[in-house]
Amino acid sequence: MGPGGLHVWLLFALFLFFSWIGFRDLMQNQHAVLHNYPLTGHLRFLFEFIRPEIRQYFLESDNEEIPFSRAQRALVYQRAKGASDKRPFGTLTNMYQPNVEVLLQKGNPTSAPDLNSLRVSVGGSRCTQPYAISLFNISAMSFGALSANAIMALNRGAQKGGFAHDTGEGSVSSYHRKYGGDLIWEIGSGYFGCRTQDGRFDPERFKTVALEPQIKMIEIKLSQGAKPGHGGVLPASKVTPEIALTRGVPLGEDCVSPASHSAFKSPIELCLFIQELRNLSNGKPVGFKLCIGNIADWFAIVKAMLESKIYPDFIVVDGSEGGTGAAPVEFVDNMGIPMRDGLRLVHSSLVGVGLRDQIRIGVAGKIVSAFDIMRALVIGADWCNSARGFMFAIGCIQSRSCHTDHCPTGVATQDRLRQGALNPLDKSERVYRFHHETLLAFADMCAAAGIKTHQEISEDLILRRNQQGKLQGLVDQLIKIPPGSLLSDQAEHILDEQMLGLGKQWHEAQPNVW
Structure with missing residues (x-):
């Protein structure tokens, strides 16, 4: 067999291989993206392998400047899929930047509530x-x-x-x-x-x-x-x-x-x-x-x-x-x-x-x-x-196509074929x-x-x-209003102190009109 014939057989073998992958993608119901985009949908998983969302979760903090999808979507995926949500090497957050929040633990922890x-x-x-x-x-x-x-x-x-x-x-x-x-x-x-x-x-x-x-x-x-x-x-x-x-x-x-x-x-x-x-x-x-x-x-x-x-x-x-x-x-x-x-x-x-x-x-x-x-x-x-958390759990990838009826994962669409990918x-x-x-x-x-x-x-x-x-x-x-204080004649004064001048809003509010 000459080189030309070998190339033909090689191309035919690749055609059969990719056809088999595409058919398998179409028949499975575990991954909506692969069902709706047979073969080409694997590119998403390739990109995740190169720079996984899990790595984004590890390397990027919960700073409010970071998009929500990068900071927490991976956490939802981990928990929804039953994967480990542990992070090695401690926090990588700059704990001295503004808006960082910490929960205070006790010296004598108790047993977890049922x-x-x-x-x-x-x-x-x-x-x-x-x-x-x-x-x-x-x-x-x-x-x-x-x-x-x-x-x-x-x-x-x-x-x-x-x-x-x-x-x-x-x-x-x-x-x-x-x-x-x-x-x-x-x-x-x-x-x-x-x-x-x-x-x-x-x-x-x-x-x-x-x-x-x-x-x-x-x-x-x-x-x-x-x-x-x-x-x-x-x-x-x-x-x-x-x-x-x-x-x-x-x-x-x-x-x-x-x-x-x-x-x-x-x-x-x-x-x-x-x-x-x-x-x-x-x-x-x-x-x-x-x-x-x-x-x-x-x-x-x-x-x-x-x-x-x-x-x-x-x-x-x-x-x-x-x-x-x-x-x-x-x-x-x-x-x-x-x-x-x-x-x-x-x-x-x-x-x-x-x-x-x-x-x-x-x-x-x-x-x-x-x-x-x-x-x-x-x-x-x-x-x-939570809305988006549970959307992520059922496969949403935030493609931002909710209003187009072209959701790639079948979550936000009325297209029968597309939503059929979501089991x-x-x-x-x-x-x-x-x-x-x-x-x-x-x-x-x-x-x-x-x-x-x-x-x-x-x-x-x-x-x-x-x-x-x-x-x-x-x-x-944040604001703090003393118990029962708004029932007194001093309500407007209290709100001015606690809410930066909103006593006027309390005075103007009427139960019979908006």
């Missing part, structure tokens, strides 16, 4: 069906924004791990119901799943869904971190028959979420709406989610609660740094108050009016690690939600492991800090280096 005890009961005096929520749960992401397979993977993982799955404002789909995981039903301004034909709130439709045993809590969405004060539109091209059925909207038309609610127009009406939903749901916990913006608006809600004596069972504070879906750049970067400041404001305000022990606080905003949970609880939260059974195990390993790390941190139960977490557990280079208590750099 993972089953890491829960908090949600439900005030008017709630007859309180819910024991995990300290770590899946934040709001709708069916429509996420694929059916992604929703099933998340809910099956939540069911196995015994934690909650927030539906997002896209209502409760058959994919949420399939595996029976606990659900928090989010009601947005479009009232999807409980709306009339003209898009207003329908009490009877709401009642039908709310009474389902799988629905554990009801969450009214006032605003969200990604685009606070902004409505949303799901284009008609993306409104599939399943989405139309789930949301109760016409097929072939844009699905619109208005910027504001039609069921209430003032803080006092919000309180009345909360009570209505609580009655319709037969006493299930009802609360609301918001990204703090105009502080006078928040104070108006506080005053409305005091005047009506109707209190939400919980409030979820969404940070402006959060948000997994696509949103206008200016809203993503410049609108709303960050999570820590918003959380501390809500917590301190409720302390100031004597309602903190009656209202639970959840929080969301780039929470992924056990330390993130610990920090949120130190600042004032009762539990934490719900396999990815649900990763959801479960990520949650379990993160809470396990949290329990270990509690033990090191001498904490037997998460209720013992105190405000002095975390120090933060300020801009002058001094370590001081984290909460000392």
Whole structure:
């Protein structure tokens, strides 16, 4: 055989080899990227080998200047896949730079709390069906924004791990119901799943869904971190028959979420709406989610609660740094108050009016690690939600194509072929492991800090280096309102002292108007 013939056979052998690899990629369901991009998808893994994300995690600190994806995505992948999350050679962070935070350990560490005890009961005096929520749960992401397979993977993982799955404002789909995981039903301004034909709130439709045993809590969405004060539109091209059925909207038309609610127009009406939903749901916990913006608006809600004596069972504070879906750049970067400041404001305000022990606080905003949970609880939260963490767990690679319907991993797309690459059974195990390993790390941190139960977490557990280079208590750099002080005639003076002149905001806040 001559050289020419040998070359032909060599090319044929390479063709067969690559064809076999491509066919194997297409048939497997462990790696969504390889399923959607047979053969060429291996380039991603080659680049990871050359400069692995794990190496980025080792070499780059949690400095706020470093993109989130570099600092913590690898940690999620490790825990979701059951790989070791240990780091050799100690910290490589410059511990003397501003904003570095440290958790203080005790000289006599205790045993780690049982993972089953890491829960908090949600439900005030008017709630007859309180819910024991995990300290770590899946934040709001709708069916429509996420694929059916992604929703099933998340809910099956939540069911196995015994934690909650927030539906997002896209209502409760058959994919949420399939595996029976606990659900928090989010009601947005479009009232999807409980709306009339003209898009207003329908009490009877709401009642039908709310009474389902799988629905554990009801969450009214006032605003969200990604685009606070902004409505949303799901284009008609993306409104599939399943989405139309789930949301109760016409097929072939844009699905619109208005910027504001039609069921209430003032803080006092919000309180009345909360009570209505609580009655319709037969006493299930009802609360609301918001990204703090105009502080006078928040104070108006506080005053409305005091005047009506109707209190939400919980409030979820969404940070402006959060948000997994696509949103206008200016809203993503410049609108709303960050999570820590918003959380501390809500917590301190409720302390100031004597309602903190009656209202639970959840929080969301780039929470992924056990330390993130610990920090949120130190600042004032009762539990934490995570969206992007659980998206990473089911395979999201942050391709930033969520709004194009071309998600390469099948997470954020309605394309049947693309989402078919995401195996719900396999990815649900990763959801479960990520949650379990993160809470396990949290329990270990509690033990090191001498904490037997998460209720013992105190405000002095975390120090933060300020801009002058001094370590001081984290909460000392945030506001602190004395208990009951906002009920006195000195409320405005106290707020001027604690919040840099916001006594005027308290004075202007009215429970009957926003």
